[in-house]
Amino acid sequence: MSVSERDHAEPDAIVVGAGLAGLYQLYRLRGLGLRVRVFESGSDVGGTWYWNRYPGARCDVESMSYSYSFSPELEQEWTWTEKYAAQPEILRYVEHVAERFDLRRDITFDTRVTDAHYDEHARRWLVRTDTGEAVSGRFLVMATGCLSVSKPPELPGIERFAGPVHHTARWPREGVDLTGRRVGVIGTGSSGIQVIPELAEQAAELTVFQRTPNFSMPAFNRPLREDEVAARKADYRGWRAAQRDSYSGVPREPAERSALDDPPARHEETYRRGWREGSLFGILGSYADILTDRAANETAAEFVRARIRDRVHDPETAEKLSPRGLPIGTKRPCLDTGYYETFNREHVHLVDLRTTPLTEVTGTGVRTSRREHELDALVFATGFDAMTGALDAVDIRGRNGLALREYWSSGPRTYLGLAVAGFPNLFTVTGPTSPSVLSNMIVSIEQHVEWITDCLAHMNSKGLTEIEATERAEREWLDHAAEAGEATLYPEADSWYTGANVPGKPRVLLAYVGGVAAYRRWCEQVANNGYSGFSLE
Numbered sequence: 433m434s435v436s437e438r439d440h441a442e443p444d445a446i447v448v449g450a451g452l453a454g455l456y457q458l459y460r461l462r463g464l465g466l467r468v469r470v471f472e473s474g475s476d477v478g479g480t481w482y483w484n485r486y487p488g489a490r491c492d493v494e495s496m497s498y499s500y501s502f503s504p505e506l507e508q509e510w511t512w513t514e515k516y517a518a519q520p521e522i523l524r525y526v527e528h529v530a531e532r533f534d535l536r537r538d539i540t541f542d543t544r545v546t547d548a549h550y551d552e553h554a555r556r557w558l559v560r561t562d563t564g565e566a567v568s569g570r571f572l573v574m575a576t577g578c579l580s581v582s583k584p585p586e587l588p589g590i591e592r593f594a595g596p597v598h599h600t601a602r603w604p605r606e607g608v609d610l611t612g613r614r615v616g617v618i619g620t621g622s623s624g625i626q627v628i629p630e631l632a633e634q635a636a637e638l639t640v641f642q643r644t645p646n647f648s649m650p651a652f653n654r655p656l657r658e659d660e661v662a663a664r665k666a667d668y669r670g671w672r673a674a675q676r677d678s679y680s681g682v683p684r685e686p687a688e689r690s691a692l693d694d695p696p697a698r699h700e701e702t703y704r705r706g707w708r709e710g711s712l713f714g715i716l717g718s719y720a721d722i723l724t725d726r727a728a729n730e731t732a733a734e735f736v737r738a739r740i741r742d743r744v745h746d747p748e749t750a751e752k753l754s755p756r757g758l759p760i761g762t763k764r765p766c767l768d769t770g771y772y773e774t775f776n777r778e779h780v781h782l783v784d785l786r787t788t789p790l791t792e793v794t795g796t797g798v799r800t801s802r803r804e805h806e807l808d809a810l811v812f813a814t815g816f817d818a819m820t821g822a823l824d825a826v827d828i829r830g831r832n833g834l835a836l837r838e839y840w841s842s843g844p845r846t847y848l849g850l851a852v853a854g855f856p857n858l859f860t861v862t863g864p865t866s867p868s869v870l871s872n873m874i875v876s877i878e879q880h881v882e883w884i885t886d887c888l889a890h891m892n893s894k895g896l897t898e899i900e901a902t903e904r905a906e907r908e909w910l911d912h913a914a915e916a917g918e919a920t921l922y923p924e925a926d927s928w929y930t931g932a933n934v935p936g937k938p939r940v941l942l943a944y945v946g947g948v949a950a951y952r953r954w955c956e957q958v959a960n961n962g963y964s965g966f967s968l969e
């Protein structure tokens with residue numbers, strides 16, 4: 433076959449998305465000798481880190497853990513500068529990976545996949561894009577991200593607002609200068625908590641419209657010291673093994689004690705120690721039952737509320753910022769740099785939408801039941817249609833033309849969060865009901881990509897052309913995932929973990945709570961048993 437013929441030949445696999453998942457999937461499938469096409473709606477690689485360019489955007493998993501483990505050379509040559517890397521540094525890292533492994537040549541940028549239909553006769557996925565391209569591949573890997581479809585708030589009158597409106601997850605590449613402006617921010621999740629202190633630096637007046645307060649703990653971010661980087665680099669293999677063998681993809685000794693076995697003075701001491709870690713797991717990992725027992729959870733929640741009272745001078749404002757009736761950890765907790773302290777500044781105002789609901793947006797601001805707030809610009813930090821949004825955004829059709837959206841109309845149905853009955857040769861990287869967003873994403877991404885790659889290698893070696901999850905395996909997996917979820921407090925919170933942030937979305941716990949290590953063993957066993965729960969031909 434000539435080079436030009438080969439270039440135009442249909443790929444073996446189509447990967448959707450060129451973020452951390454899609455890039456690694458491309459790399460691994462190339463390693464199998466497969467022809468791969470990747471489609472990416474952005475103009476370059478990076479996914480989450482390409483789109484979320486808002487000031488203050490930063491990962492809240494430590495940089496030396498939030499990085500690929502597949503290449504020891506890459507690990508050694510890249511040096512992270514901060515405990516928690518900021519978006520520009522992570523994006524530079526992803527760009528470096530794309531260059532180092534020559535990945536861009538198989539990626540078509542500025543192109544969104546609109547349809548993916550399975551041709552049962554040919555056993556191929558037919559994919560169409562918004563640029564009019566049609567291409568087919570035996571395998572379709574959706575590496576579309578868990579938090580990639582941004583969700584603007586439904587606000588009456590928004591079309592009348594005269595000033596600029598920006599969503600944190602679609603922040604313009606050239607940046608936005610809000611110096612001296614009156615800025616309103618809607619949303620106080622991870623994105624809001626990061627962007628608010630930064631906007632307070634620029635804005636003349638900053639008004640934060642808060643519907644539900646969230647738990648946030650200080651990140652204690654800092655530059656990494658040379659000696660700690662060197663120590664980690666000297667034992668990266670050991671660290672990676674520990675990551676894979678951990679609950680969340682971030683190694684730590686699991687707590688064994690119940691919070692209920694300790695008196696309040698011991699709680700204080702234990703939580704102070706966790707607090708000083710400056711990590712998501714410092715407090716939540718202090719006791720074994722914080723995410724399973726309401727009373728145990730309350731001891732941690734009250735400790736964090738007391739810290740909010742320490743950090744915010746005005747007691748009334750501190751109370752408004754304090755979550756109540758929401759178990760800590762069940763709505764994604766946040767790490768911050770100066771978030772609560774921002775409300776001590778004269779020009780920063782907190783509007784509690786629970787007591788004074790937002791009634792409409794006007795041409796010049798936002799009106800609540802109490803008054804109008806005049807604004808020059810609006811920032812939405814209102815989150816995402818998580819886990820299923822990016823998959824539902826593509827018209828995916830499996831056997832008999834069944835639409836994935838329809839199959840998932842009462843909640844996503846998957847086997848292992850990786851595959852769907854009735855949708856042969858389709859894989860979803862970090863899909864719903866896998867550990868995904870409850871873990872260090874990159875650890876879970878690598879695990880899925882490697883499992884998919886091994887599966888395709890197995891199929892190639894046996895001359896197989898089709899793999900499909902059985903309905904029974906899917907049902908059993910979903911029952912197991914639901915049962916594991918019900919043993920925790922997660923279902924209690926209205927959060928994007930349960931789809932509660934999108935009106936009309938079925939309420940289902942969207943991630944698997946069993947942990948990274950147990951889940952990995954489960955997937956390995958499935959593979960070792962000849963892909964049990966799948967039919968292969």
Ligand code: N01
Pocket residue numbers: 490491492493579584585586587618619620621622623624626641642643644764767785813814815816869928933
């Ligand atoms: O989104 P969110 P996010 N009127 O859904 C509010 C990851 N992430 O972009 O809670 C008024 O958490 C909404 O209020 P309520 C991380 O996994 C990681 O902040 O629905 N308010 C809430 O306060 C994170 O969890 C990092 O009542 C409205 C906020 O908007 C996930 O992404 C950084 C509203 C949305 O919070 C999503 O975080 C950033 C309305 N109509 C993100 N609609 C790091 O690694 C929504 N809200 C640090």
